[in-house]
Amino acid sequence: MNKNRRVIFVAIALVCVTLTFTAAHAANTSAQPGSEFDPLVTKSYVDEQIQKLAQKIGSGSSGRPSTGTSSGSVDEQVINNLRTDVSDLTSLIIEAYMRIQSLEKQNMELIQKVEELERGFAVVEAAKGQRILLGAGAEVIVRSGETLAISGELGGLADVTAAKDLTEGMQVTNQHLLISSRKDGRGLRVVSDVAFLLIRGSYTIE
DSSP states (O other): OHHHHHHHHHHHHHHHHHHHHHHHHHHHHHHSTTSTTSOOOOHHHHHHHHHHHHHHHHHTOOSSOOOSOOHHHHHHHHHHHHHHHHHHHHHHHHHHHHHHHHHHHHHHHHHHHHHHHHTOOEEEEEETTOEEEEOTTOEEEEEESOEEEEOBTTBOEEETTTTEEEOTTOBOOTTOEEEOOSOSSOEEEEOSSEEEEEEESOEEEO
């Protein structure tokens, strides 16, 4: 049994050695200049190929069959394509710029709202006949005086304390928290000689 293993081992070794010498011979053959794996070329052949390449570059050809188009026409087509690309790129830049302007405006509005909320409630004094128009999300508490609700285009004020809506002309209860959900003209009208209010958020007095 051991003899058979020895014979198999020797046979495998001989095969490996044979393959190694064969590969080395093939490598030497492929590395020999002038062989079929590395043919020699003349200087005139190299110059000829360089000249052909130069002609292709000068004529704008990419190795495809000629269609009878002159180099001037090819150049004109390239210029027209570039003009189209520049026009498209300009449109994209203008569109992106307008979008950036819009986003910057929205960002400034958000910053303004945050700053108004951070300032907390402001004490506001208003005289008879004046209107306090509230911005979106503004909160108001009438501390003293008599006021009536003003409805906007899309509704009135939310009386959070009483859990009801105040529409046009309804009496506002003092010390109740009111919220304006939209900036559409809704707010309060002062009917007493003077009224004091606490307001958080944006508002205008007319």
